[in-house]
Amino acid sequence: MALVLTEEQGMLRDSAKSFLADNAPVSELRKLRDTRNADGFSRSLWKQFAEMGFTGVLIPEAYGGMGLGLVEAGVVMEEIGRNLTASPFLASNVVAATALLAAGTEAQKQAILPKIASGELIATLAVDEHSKHNPRNTALKAEKSASGYTLDGHKTFVLDGHVADLFIVAARTSGAKGELAGVTLFLVDAKTKGVSVERVVMVDAHNAARVTLNNIPVPESAVLGKVGEGLLPLNAALSAGRVAASAEMLGIADEVFARTVNYLKERQQFTKIIGEFQALQHRAAHLYCEIEFTRSAVLKALQALDEGTPTAIGLASVAKAKAGTTVTLAVQEGVQMHGGIGMTDEFEMGFFMKRARVLQELFGDATYHADLLAQLKKY
Amino acid sequence: MSTAMAEKPELKTFREATRAWLEQNCPPEMRKPVTSEDDVCWGGRQWKFSSDAQKVWLERMAAKGWTVPTWPKEYGGGGLSGDEAKILAQEMRALNCRAPVQSFGIWMLGPALLKFGTHEQKLEFLPPIARGEIRWCQGYSEPNAGSDLASLQTRAEDKGDHFIVNGQKIWTSYADKADWIFCLVRTDPQAKKHTGISFVLFDMETPGVTTKPILLISGKSPFCETFFDNVRVEKKNLVGTLNAGWDVAKYLLTHEREMIGGIGDRGAAKPLGVFALEQVGADAQGKVADPVLRAQIAQFEVDEAAFRLTMERAMDMARAGQGNPAFSSVLKYYGAELNKRRHELMMQAGGSDALDWESPRSREGALARAWLRTKGNSIEGGTSEVQLNVIAKRILNLPGA
Numbered sequence: 016m017a018l019v020l021t022e023e024q025g026m027l028r029d030s031a032k033s034f035l036a037d038n039a040p041v042s043e044l045r046k047l048r049d050t051r052n053a054d055g056f057s058r059s060l061w062k063q064f065a066e067m068g069f070t071g072v073l074i075p076e077a078y079g080g081m082g083l084g085l086v087e088a089g090v091v092m093e094e095i096g097r098n099l100t101a102s103p104f105l106a107s108n109v110v111a112a113t114a115l116l117a118a119g120t121e122a123q124k125q126a127i128l129p130k131i132a133s134g135e136l137i138a139t140l141a142v143d144e145h146s147k148h149n150p151r152n153t154a155l156k157a158e159k160s161a162s163g164y165t166l167d168g169h170k171t172f173v174l175d176g177h178v179a180d181l182f183i184v185a186a187r188t189s190g191a192k193g194e195l196a197g198v199t200l201f202l203v204d205a206k207t208k209g210v211s212v213e214r215v216v217m218v219d220a221h222n223a224a225r226v227t228l229n230n231i232p233v234p235e236s237a238v239l240g241k242v243g244e245g246l247l248p249l250n251a252a253l254s255a256g257r258v259a260a261s262a263e264m265l266g267i268a269d270e271v272f273a274r275t276v277n278y279l280k281e282r283q284q285f286t287k288i289i290g291e292f293q294a295l296q297h298r299a300a301h302l303y304c305e306i307e308f309t310r311s312a313v314l315k316a317l318q319a320l321d322e323g324t325p326t327a328i329g330l331a332s333v334a335k336a337k338a339g340t341t342v343t344l345a346v347q348e349g350v351q352m353h354g355g356i357g358m359t360d361e362f363e364m365g366f367f368m369k370r371a372r373v374l375q376e377l378f379g380d381a382t383y384h385a386d387l388l389a390q391l392k393k394y
Numbered sequence: 395m396s397t398a399m400a401e402k403p404e405l406k407t408f409r410e411a412t413r414a415w416l417e418q419n420c421p422p423e424m425r426k427p428v429t430s431e432d433d434v435c436w437g438g439r440q441w442k443f444s445s446d447a448q449k450v451w452l453e454r455m456a457a458k459g460w461t462v463p464t465w466p467k468e469y470g471g472g473g474l475s476g477d478e479a480k481i482l483a484q485e486m487r488a489l490n491c492r493a494p495v496q497s498f499g500i501w502m503l504g505p506a507l508l509k510f511g512t513h514e515q516k517l518e519f520l521p522p523i524a525r526g527e528i529r530w531c532q533g534y535s536e537p538n539a540g541s542d543l544a545s546l547q548t549r550a551e552d553k554g555d556h557f558i559v560n561g562q563k564i565w566t567s568y569a570d571k572a573d574w575i576f577c578l579v580r581t582d583p584q585a586k587k588h589t590g591i592s593f594v595l596f597d598m599e600t601p602g603v604t605t606k607p608i609l610l611i612s613g614k615s616p617f618c619e620t621f622f623d624n625v626r627v628e629k630k631n632l633v634g635t636l637n638a639g640w641d642v643a644k645y646l647l648t649h650e651r652e653m654i655g656g657i658g659d660r661g662a663a664k665p666l667g668v669f670a671l672e673q674v675g676a677d678a679q680g681k682v683a684d685p686v687l688r689a690q691i692a693q694f695e696v697d698e699a700a701f702r703l704t705m706e707r708a709m710d711m712a713r714a715g716q717g718n719p720a721f722s723s724v725l726k727y728y729g730a731e732l733n734k735r736r737h738e739l740m741m742q743a744g745g746s747d748a749l750d751w752e753s754p755r756s757r758e759g760a761l762a763r764a765w766l767r768t769k770g771n772s773i774e775g776g777t778s779e780v781q782l783n784v785i786a787k788r789i790l791n792l793p794g795a
Contacts, residue, residue, distance in 0.1 A: 017710040017713070018703065018706055018707035018710045019707070019710050019711055019714045019715065019716060029658040071534075101524060114660060138737045207541065275566075276790055276792070279792060280791075280792065281791060287794075288793045288794070290793050290794070291792070291793050291794035295785075296782065296783070296786035296790075296792050297779065297782040297783075299785045299786060299790055299792065300727075300781075300782040300783075300785035300789075300790065301727075303724070303785055303789060303790060304724050304728050304785070305593075307721075307724060308697070308700035308703075308704050308728065309699055309700065310704075310707075311700060311703035311706070311707040312699065312700040312703055314703075314707070315703045315706075315707075330601050330699075332696075333699040333700060333703075336693075336696040337696050337697070337699075337700045340601040340696075352556070381693075381696075382689070382693075384696070385689065385692035385693050385696055386689075386692060386696060388696065389667055389681070389682075389688060389691055389692040390681075390692070392665060392667050392668070392695070393667075393668075393671075393680070394665075394667030394668055394670060394681065394682050394688065394691070
């Protein structure tokens, strides 16, 4: 498949671009932050977002979605990045939806996917237990009981956890922390007694939560996929999440870069436009290159996951590692080249820097993915 | 889920036919990895084929027009579409087929002639390039006109039906082995520096042309100094308009940059991580025993993969009519820097073995010499700084750039 968007994908991008720029620019995130909004995202915007069909982008038409692919989800994510739009799209409509598509029974899919597609249900993956991502380190215990399982343990960095209706919880049914096998995925209703959720106000003013499951009972039917083999659907969900997060980082990097280059063309110091200084030109040109390489890596990974090519997992790691380092450089240069104003809260540059930091960490940072790549290539 | 767009039936047929033809016609010796300079065929009047297979392979590919698959058939090309050429390249890679010939004529002069040449010039020069019969060199840089190429001083005086050329070129790759030269000369010394330059072609055996190799830090060199002393060049060998040679030169440079940028792509060579594992050894978990080196290699391979995908995307964009000529500077800049980084890491992994300068075991210091050679990547074809200037000016439109 050619590494360019098709006409239909281009149209989807244009509609996401104008919708988000009109309805959810960075100033909306500022408002959510400053008013200490209880949800951390706009419910009314979410409704409109769903009416546009975006919430169903990955979900097959049979379950009420648009039946498109990750390339299309990535196109939406890039625009979300450009505008720093706060929404459960990544957690629910990309990551959770992918887990359900990968491992759900027909009954599970029919019960949940249409609601995710319509935006009325928010689902999220609960995988991390430590400050650094590593699904192998899953320790949350799932013990067999007479009627199903009992889950006991905690999760952290659960995206949109405090507004989620449904958790997809990675738990250990056998084996020890650090081992590959023995992880099982469970569907847990957020209202279950014994589930406590602590909203974490994070640096980027987006949502995440700490979730504690205190010996909660779940029925047999709560198992998503096969017992002890949860790593497969988990990897599918994580790959989708990683590449979607990479697309969001690409959107941020591209937006920040555009703002910075514009500033270089306007700002005067030493009686010159600062964009005339070669020291700044070379750094800008280098950053441009990095963003272009990131764009290729992200698009390729999205396509490869859609096509199910065997190299897709490695390409997802390339995308996540590359996007993580590029967006970091982009926001750092963005602040530095804007000078003092780049440091002010009044200016938006800092919002991008904070969001980039969170996305870099989410589902494994650049060094985690470089290491994964090395493991895949066996060195 | 969206699925891969199934290949159009006619392309699928083309792919199958191409694979079958390659299976039948590419000699087994031409499907082994290139390990020395002898394995590379440059063609030309003085060329001695290293094996019958090398000769046969070139002849068969040239007969199909597949040494230059997208050129028109009347000029010795294969007349293939962009999609077909991509398939040919993919199928050649799948069978590890070597390039039948390497040539500045194919990479650089050909595209410029196709755009700026007259019909007669195309008929005269392109088919021999396609067949690998004439080896070309590039007369661009001069001792005081390197990065500032347009300040070149080699003069061509108008003598009616011909020019008389006097001056000196430097860094002329393979000038001592080339048959013809494509050369920038100053035809109007009074004009501003970009507007008095012309682009001419002449035979290296013309009286008055001499060359002298330049020894480099790698102990070897493809580079020469080239001197012109009253060299007669027929007017019919002027490409493009008189005094407008800079347009031809710039166009050709974008192709040179893509060619040099291509070295950022490791191609069929061994992945760095595997090389390091062989050299440094493995720890108990089977990882490269030097964890810091392993991390550096892993980070390098992320960038390498992103670069390779960008080469692919650039081609796809060009085919979709979304290309930007200045993008060749992006590929040149990053490819050159990546190739330097790769060789630094290889030297690091190789340790003292990599320092061996003269022995059969080290293939006469092949790695060390290759490492030293890469230092030129960010200088030749426009320095990395010049490429960044081009990006700042032509892509980012920064002021005063």
